[in-house]
Each structure stands twice: as structure tokens, then as C-alpha cells.
Amino acid sequence: MQFDQADYTEPPPAPRCTACERPIASTYYEVNSHLLCPSCRESVEASLTGGSKSKRFLKASLFGFGAAVAGALVYFLVSLTGYNIGLIAVLVGWMVGTAVFKGSEGRGGWFYQLVAVVLTYLSVAASLAPDVYKGFQEQYGESAQVAAPTGGTVAEAPDAEEVAEVPNTPGAAVFITGMISLAAPVLVGMESPLSGLIYGFALYEAWRRNKKAVLNIAGPFKLADASGAEAPVEQERSVG
Numbered sequence: 001m002q003f004d005q006a007d008y009t010e011p012p013p014a015p016r017c018t019a020c021e022r023p024i025a026s027t028y029y030e031v032n033s034h035l036l037c038p039s040c041r042e043s044v045e046a047s048l049t050g051g052s053k054s055k056r057f058l059k060a061s062l063f064g065f066g067a068a069v070a071g072a073l074v075y076f077l078v079s080l081t082g083y084n085i086g087l088i089a090v091l092v093g094w095m096v097g098t099a100v101f102k103g104s105e106g107r108g109g110w111f112y113q114l115v116a117v118v119l120t121y122l123s124v125a126a127s128l129a130p131d132v133y134k135g136f137q138e139q140y141g142e143s144a145q146v147a148a149p150t151g152g153t154v155a156e157a158p159d160a161e162e163v164a165e166v167p168n169t170p171g172a173a174v175f176i177t178g179m180i181s182l183a184a185p186v187l188v189g190m191e192s193p194l195s196g197l198i199y200g201f202a203l204y205e206a207w208r209r210n211k212k213a214v215l216n217i218a219g220p221f222k223l224a225d226a227s228g229a230e231a232p233v234e235q236e237r238s239v240g
Helices: 038-046 053-080 088-103 110-147 160-165 170-191 193-208
Strands: 027-031 034-036 215-222 235-239
Touching (some): 027 038, 034 038, 053 088, 088 110, 170 193
Antiparallel strands (some): 027 215
16 A cells, blocks of 8 residues: 555546537436436427428428439339339338438428328339339330321221220320329239338338437436535426
């Protein structure tokens, strides 16, 4: 033992705020099991209250729509390689769900969950549209060309009733393709249960990522004083 030199025990470092990472001076809060200083607690709580609902809805819709278009484009580009990777639909759900949640300023809720699910479904339907159009052209393209007037003479024309049922314009073909594409994910899922399961998981991913944010706030608490006593003034509530 050394008696000629005093040995001091350093006090433990002060806890730091999870948000700003500054040392907590005296008072702190517990927000979803994270320590926050009073100013950061106010900022976090303010992020889930107030603001313009219409602005958040517009942002969430625009962000989600952009992600849906990008997801459909990715699916289409992959299909050009000759591979049909259905798991990309899950990526689309993640992209759309994340974009909508960001546009809602991190609030989430059933309304934004619905927006994310609808946009994800439309994105998957749009990714199937080229195959639907191709199949439509293969089945009705030749008949449509025969049914079209060619200088007033129609050779080997089908019956009048058949001509009326077969669209003979590109616009009509695109319109019918769009209508069929809206039901394509359901039809594909009925024919291939595995694909239907993948599409369902994509929708669930979009739904899950927009779960309503809830803050469980407890405090304020006082840091322990020199005697080791802690004097909490506890209030526990939920925000969101």
C-alpha cells in the first residue's frame, strides 16, 4: 500500500442524451426506453403532434407513388433478363412502405398503411402489365388486324359478332390491358399460390412499415445527488 499518494476514485460519467449525445445535467426523461434531455424530449414529442395533415398526406402520396413507379420499373428491367423473380415484389413493398412513412414524417397510422398497401398493389399490377399486354396481343392481335378495314375489302373476315367483340385499336388494347392488369396479382395468386404468398407478404411489408408511432414518455427524473439519492418526479404517458 502507498500512503504518500492519495488515490481518488473518479465519479461515473454523466449519462448522455440519446438524441443530441450531450451530457445530461440534472433532469432527464425516458422515451421508449431511451434517455433524453428535456429539449430533445420536447422536439421528439412535437414531431408527433401538430403540423398540416394535408401536407403530410400529399408528401406521403408523392413519395409512395415515386417508390411504386421505381419498383415497377425495377421489376420490368429484371424481367427483360429472362428471369421472373417474384421476390422483387417484397422489395417493392419495402420501398413503398418506407417512402410513405417518411412522407408522413414518421407518424404512420392506419390511413398511411392503407395508402402504402394500395400503392404497392398498383406497383405489382403495373409490373405485370407488359406480360398481360403481350398475352392479349398474341390472342387477339391477328384477329384485330383482320377485322380492321383495308381499302374497303376484307378477306377472310370473321363474323360480325366476333368483329364487334375484338378491339382493333391500340388504345382499346391498352385500356383492356390496364383493366386486366388491375386484377392480375389476384389472378396470378390464384394460379400460383407461391406467387400469391409473395404478393401478400409485399403488402404486409408495406403495411408493417407504417405502423403508428407511439411514444411512451416517463419523467422527469432527477439525477442522483452526491449521497446517491434519486428524486424522480414521475409522469408516464403515451403520445401518438
